[in-house]
Amino acid sequence: MRRFPLGGLTLLTAMVLAMLGPVVTVVLWAFAVKWRYPQILPTEWGLKFWAEVLSRQTITGPVLTSLALASVATTAAALICWPAAFAFARLRFPGRQLLLFSFIAAQAVPKFALFLSIAVIFLQLGLVGTFPGVALVQGLSAMLVMIWIPTAAFRAIPPALEEAAFDLGASRLRVFLAVTLPQAMPALAASYVLAFVAVLFEVDSGLLIGAPKVTTMPLTLMTLSAQVVVQDAAVLCVMIWLPCFVLLLLTRRFMTSRGIAEGLGA
Amino acid sequence: MIDLSDLSKSFGGTPALTSTRLKIAPGELVCLLGPSGCGKSTLLRLISGLIPPDTGRILLDGQDMTQTPANRRPTAMVFQSHALWPHMTVARNVGFGLRVRGLPRSEIAAKTEAALEMVGLRGFDRRLPSELSGGQAQRVALARCLVVAPKVLLMDEPFSALDAHLRKSLREELKALQRRLGLTTIFVTHDQEEAMELADRIVVMKKGAIEQEDTPSGLYACPATLSVAQFIGQMNVTLATARDGCVAWGGRRIEMPVSGDLTLACRPEDLLPDPQGVPAEVIRITDLGPLLRVALMTPQGEALTWLTPRAAAPLPGARIRLWPRALHVFRGETLLETIQPQRLTLEEDA
Numbered sequence: 001m002r003r004f005p006l007g008g009l010t011l012l013t014a015m016v017l018a019m020l021g022p023v024v025t026v027v028l029w030a031f032a033v034k035w036r037y038p039q040i041l042p043t044e045w046g047l048k049f050w051a052e053v054l055s056r057q058t059i060t061g062p063v064l065t066s067l068a069l070a071s072v073a074t075t076a077a078a079l080i081c082w083p084a085a086f087a088f089a090r091l092r093f094p095g096r097q098l099l100l101f102s103f104i105a106a107q108a109v110p111k112f113a114l115f116l117s118i119a120v121i122f123l124q125l126g127l128v129g130t131f132p133g134v135a136l137v138q139g140l141s142a143m144l145v146m147i148w149i150p151t152a153a154f155r156a157i158p159p160a161l162e163e164a165a166f167d168l169g170a171s172r173l174r175v176f177l178a179v180t181l182p183q184a185m186p187a188l189a190a191s192y193v194l195a196f197v198a199v200l201f202e203v204d205s206g207l208l209i210g211a212p213k214v215t216t217m218p219l220t221l222m223t224l225s226a227q228v229v230v231q232d233a234a235v236l237c238v239m240i241w242l243p244c245f246v247l248l249l250l251t252r253r254f255m256t257s258r259g260i261a262e263g264l265g266a
Numbered sequence: 267m268i269d270l271s272d273l274s275k276s277f278g279g280t281p282a283l284t285s286t287r288l289k290i291a292p293g294e295l296v297c298l299l300g301p302s303g304c305g306k307s308t309l310l311r312l313i314s315g316l317i318p319p320d321t322g323r324i325l326l327d328g329q330d331m332t333q334t335p336a337n338r339r340p341t342a343m344v345f346q347s348h349a350l351w352p353h354m355t356v357a358r359n360v361g362f363g364l365r366v367r368g369l370p371r372s373e374i375a376a377k378t379e380a381a382l383e384m385v386g387l388r389g390f391d392r393r394l395p396s397e398l399s400g401g402q403a404q405r406v407a408l409a410r411c412l413v414v415a416p417k418v419l420l421m422d423e424p425f426s427a428l429d430a431h432l433r434k435s436l437r438e439e440l441k442a443l444q445r446r447l448g449l450t451t452i453f454v455t456h457d458q459e460e461a462m463e464l465a466d467r468i469v470v471m472k473k474g475a476i477e478q479e480d481t482p483s484g485l486y487a488c489p490a491t492l493s494v495a496q497f498i499g500q501m502n503v504t505l506a507t508a509r510d511g512c513v514a515w516g517g518r519r520i521e522m523p524v525s526g527d528l529t530l531a532c533r534p535e536d537l538l539p540d541p542q543g544v545p546a547e548v549i550r551i552t553d554l555g556p557l558l559r560v561a562l563m564t565p566q567g568e569a570l571t572w573l574t575p576r577a578a579a580p581l582p583g584a585r586i587r588l589w590p591r592a593l594h595v596f597r598g599e600t601l602l603e604t605i606q607p608q609r610l611t612l613e614e615d616a
Contacts, residue, residue: 160346
């Protein structure tokens with residue numbers, strides 16, 4: 001029998017606690033009605049604050065707005081970025097590397113400063129405080145993930161897989177739908193979910209472009225966290241965490257290329 | 267069946283294939299043989315239509331297909347990496363070409379099953395490529411091609427990633443199947459043993475051009491160039507200068523009608539014991555099973571390799587005498603003639 005690696009196990013436990021500890025605390029708070037200092041666990045449980053939060057228009061409104069914003073922004077970014085990623089992976093054109101690195105360069109600029117200068121332009125265009133304005137900025141910040149991950153995925157597909165399909169009589173489109181897309185799909189889905197979650201939790205766009213008319217969920221969360229009642233923020237946190245968590249799990253579990261290929265008639 | 271004329275292809279200014287002509291008869295199994303970078307894969311891909319030629323013409327079954335893309339040519343290719351689609355089951359992989367052709371479902375199922383049966387993988391239809399061994403994957407790749415009934419089967423080093431035993435048995439199966447179907451096949455390999463075993467005809471390539479084409483035994487017996495001689499089987503190679511109608515080989519003078527700098531080449535099995543032959547000392551003996559490979563050293567310090575049946579086994583350190591029954595004479599790369607050397611004089615050097 002191998003000796004139990006005690007050191008490694010301790011480290012593992014510490015890491016898991018460090019990562020999950022805060023999440024657990026937030027979840028506990030969301031279901032706590034009374035929780036005073038010396039107690040390790042809440043003394044009174046309940047859904048009291050859930051009912052309260054869900055009944056407040058000022059909270060549910062921004063949540064729905066943010067979900068809609070993230071969906072629109074991420075989908076729009078996907079429609080632009082995925083074909084671009086395919087081009088980056090397959091075509092050799094001058095300035096290809098430069099263009100790819102420009103995405104990273106843009107990402108390295110602090111969001112706040114970037115959005116501030118965009119806000120100045122949007123002010124003239126009448127986009128500040130509008131849904132399309134915020135969606136546009138959020139879509140912009142989703143682009144890096146949506147370009148780099150899919151480009152790598154498309155590039156990782158062995159050319160012989162596509163050649164074999166083409167050689168057996170498939171049209172270029174058929175090759176793409178039956179071979180290329182299913183192979184890249186898990187990465188595409190992952191990039192979508194990652195970008196969606198990042199956009200959903202992003203504060204600056206709502207602060208600089210959305211205010212005062214479009215209020216996003218992270219802004220509401222900040223306002224609530226600053227208040228005395230911890231539970232309101234915790235409830236909102238769990239409310240928004242759950243769908244994101246499920247979404248991330250789904251990517252792993254169901255976005256296998258096999259299922260998608262059959263859906264596309266490969 | 268296949269008629270290639272004046273085919274050339276270069277990649278980014280580097281020529282990969284220069285002005286190549288080749289004709290292949292229906293039902294023939296032709297091996298393209300050569301070291302990596304000799305243009306054999308390029309030639310195969312030109313025939314498949316995966317890449318277009320810079321110049322030249324490709325006739326398949328009498329039709330000019332030079333400009334036809336791969337998906338409309340009657341060829342099917344087996345790739346070195348098997349290139350099975352990992353997200354499709356074996357049955358879906360094999361049936362792909364039929365689905366593309368819009369065949370009815372029942373017909374696809376029947377043909378897929380027949381193709382799998384043909385490669386000995388009946389009942390594997392629900393497996394995924396990741397659940398197959400290397401040999402099985404390559405059989406599926408073959409079935410995927412056979413099922414669309416191509417006029418020409420193209421194989422790009424299909425067995426080179428497999429172990430020696432498996433390679434040998436797959437070769438035999440392929441040969442039998444190809445015979446039975448009468449399928450015109452072009453097989454690319456860098457393994458001369460594989461080419462010798464499989465091919466009706468071997469096309470030896472070097473630096474983007476065809477060096478020689480002949481049957482396996484023709485190539486072995488009459489290599490047209492020194493590089494073919496050294497690539498197909500083994501050769502004992504000696505540099506020599508012929509003067510006054512004679513040339514020295516292993517300290518013996520041999521009658522030679524041509525003069526000048528020559529290369530003399532002799533197959534290891536063409537050396538025979540001869541009491542008046544060239545003396546040599548046995549350095550090392552390698553047991554090849556049916557034969558022994560004996561490494562020898564002449565008194566002039568020249569290394570020789572001798573292949574001999576086990577019965578004639580000498581011992582290391584022994585001194586023996588050998589004489590070649592055939593000697594290929596090259597000037598530069600070109601074969602001048604093959605002679606049965608006669609001993610002129612007997613002068614002991616050692």
